[in-house]
Amino acid sequence: MADTPRVNGSYWLQTAPGGTYPALEDDLDVDVAVIGGGIAGLSTAWELARAGRSVAVLEAGRIAAGVTGHTTAKFTALHGLVYDKLRRTRGPEGARLYARSQSEAVERAAGIVAELGIDCDWERRSAYTYACDAGRVDELRAEAAAAREAGLPASFVTETGLPFPVAGAVEVTGQAQFHPRKYLLALTDDLVRRGGRVFEHTTVHGLDEGEPCRVSTGTGATVTARDVVVATHYPVFDRALLFTRLSPRRELVVAGTVEADRDPGGMYITPDEGTRSVRTAPHGTDGARRLLVITGEHFTPGTGDTRARFEKLSAWAGEHFPGVELTHAWATQDNDPTDTVPLVGPLHPGARHTYVATGFGGWGMSGGVMAGRLLTALITGEPCAWSELYDPRRLRTTVREAPQFLMTQAKVAGHFVGDRLRPAPPVDALPPGEGAVVRVDGRRVAVYRDDDGALHAVSARCTHLGCLVDFNAAERAWECPCHGSRFDTDGKVIQGPATRPLERRDI
Structure with missing residues (x-):
């Protein structure tokens, strides 16, 4: 048996620390604002800059350090056991389009590695x-x-x-297969050379879908753009109700x-x-x-x-x-996604200039590059053979998707109600390094005791849609079982869709 190492962080991040980019401080006008600096967002921004658009990338943390920085980093069109299912649910042509789009993404990345001379293993x-x-x-x-x-x-x-x-x-x-962070850091360098703007530690709080669109940020600055791409892994805007179709x-x-x-x-x-x-x-x-x-x-x-x-x-x-x-x-x-296929395209049925990329189901390397090509085609008005296959506006309540859709919603409802009925342990029983949701003055409070014995207390209600968080002792983080938001022991957002921290509590 191999000994379990301490949870010490991603190998990819440790071996490619990279530089830093500033937070957005001043208002900005661009053709396209891309929200999210993972492989889908950066690939989209790079493709758009290559097509002559001015682009700004807004990342809440560090680029290529979220889900993309923690991936297994396989670049393949073989996605588990997907093709026999697609052949039955989307027909032979749907399966062919899926295979073609994912295979072309692999070759697109290979071409970029060669063109830019990227040393990414x-x-x-x-x-x-x-x-x-x-x-x-x-x-x-x-x-x-x-x-x-x-x-x-x-x-x-x-x-x-x-x-x-x-x-x-x-x-x-x-x-x-490759080193994902080395690849994306080099891609970002080329994006900047092409005039792209990249901002880290810039959380997006609001989106006005006017003409032009306006994106408001936690720094107080606003980005005005003709088009906006939401590539935050789990969409940070709920107006499309995509959270009902993602697990x-x-x-x-x-x-x-x-x-x-x-x-x-x-x-x-x-x-x-x-x-x-x-x-x-x-x-x-x-x-x-x-x-x-x-x-x-x-x-x-x-x-x-x-x-x-x-x-x-x-x-x-x-x-x-x-x-x-x-x-x-x-x-x-x-x-x-409840129907196997990622959601890449217009953000919602009424969207004219807002787009989304999400639901890659564990295959975000080829999916992210595919999304970059597809969204660029939609924004620039170019044809794309597989746009309908990935369109988020596709009918979700088909007979085939309904069982998984209902199962997903039942699980969320079970957590929303059932987690509130769980017995709450006493605060005094918490050993150092542990956390639990306890009841204080009739309210659920998420309490963590650090290694020095000090208590850190925050609201147990996730700021996304109000489910109760639970403690992940291995990673020392609060996690929402409904939609996957994650917070550190002081309530700061680690991972969305939540954009606001858990409120501090006194106990």
């Missing part, structure tokens, strides 16, 4: 969706056939580079080194065991060892024992890759 690898359970072989065969019919170089195989046997796998050749999912990551000759030589994922994802990356300068990155244990934010999940994932790593020296542990977060 870009490596071509086959992608695999595998299962160890023989009962899933028929499912894998159907997926391989559907992916091949959709235009991917896919096949069903029974042998892989993994150090353990599998019952079968779907293999798609010619995919890629937040958090996953854990452990990473460490193995000898280079033990590299499984591909990118792997299985839907079994709460998901397990495996890939490697270059490590060191002599090529003797590789960084092994293992992801899994997906769960709804704000539910369950995260430390136990980290221990379980570390144990799996040690069992399947004996001798791995785990050095890093972090977590990532994704949003699953």
Whole structure:
């Protein structure tokens, strides 16, 4: 069994710290304001600047440091077991458009790496969706056939580079893996060279969809723009009610080194065991060892024992890759759309100059680049073959989507009501490093006791839509189980859709 390392942050962030960009202080006029500095926002901004538009990127934290900075960083068009489902729900043409759009995104990124000379550990690898359970072989065969019919170089195989046997796998050749932050920092440098403006630590609080649009920020400055793109991973504006069609999912990551000759030589994922994802990356300068990155244990934010999940994932790593020296542990977060396909296009049915990119379901690398190309086409008036496939205005209450839609809303309602009925522990019972929602004078209060014994108390009501937060002890953060907002122990927003902090409380 491999020892679980302390939750010490993303390897990608630690190995590519990058520079900083200023907060927005003065009013600004641009053609397009892009809200969000992850791969979707930065790809969109870069494509628009390349097309001759003036662009400003507004990021609440640091660019490429949110979800994109914590990703597994696989660049592939093979997205688990999506193609057989798409063939049934969207028809063969829908599956082909999905495959084409995602494959072209992989090649677009490869072209950018070559054009800009980006040193981002870009490596071509086959992608695999595998299962160890023989009962899933028929499912894998159907997926391989559907992916091949959709235009991917896919096949069903029974042998892989993994150090353990599998019952079968779907293999798609010619995919890629990379260092996401090195890639995006270089892309941002080129965006700035093309006249783009980038602002960090600039939280957006309001959006006026006039002509032109106006974006208000926490710094007091306003951005006036003809078009606005909301690429904040989970949309920070609720006017489109997209939160009813998204389900937040958090996953854990452990990473460490193995000898280079033990590299499984591909990118792997299985839907079994709460998901397990495996890939490697270059490590060191002599090529003797590789960084092994293992992801899994997906769960709804704000539910369950995260430390136990980290221990379980570390144990799996040690069992399947004996001798791995785990050095890093972090977590990532994704949003699953109720009908499988991301939501990229106009923000709502009445939108004329506002757009959104969300719901990538764990495949934000190819999805983000695809979104950049699609949104640029919509804004510049160019045709795009797959715009209808990803259009957020598509009818959501179809017979096929309804069960997942209802399940998502039932889960949210269960948390909204049920979490308020949970017994509240006494404050005195909190040990150092722990937090809990307690009752003080009839109100629910989120209380954390730091390592020195001092108490930090904030409102337990998420500032997004009012669900009660819960404490993630492994990452020492308050998390909302309804829509995935996250806050530090003093209530500051770590991750949206919430944009306002939890209110301080005196106890």
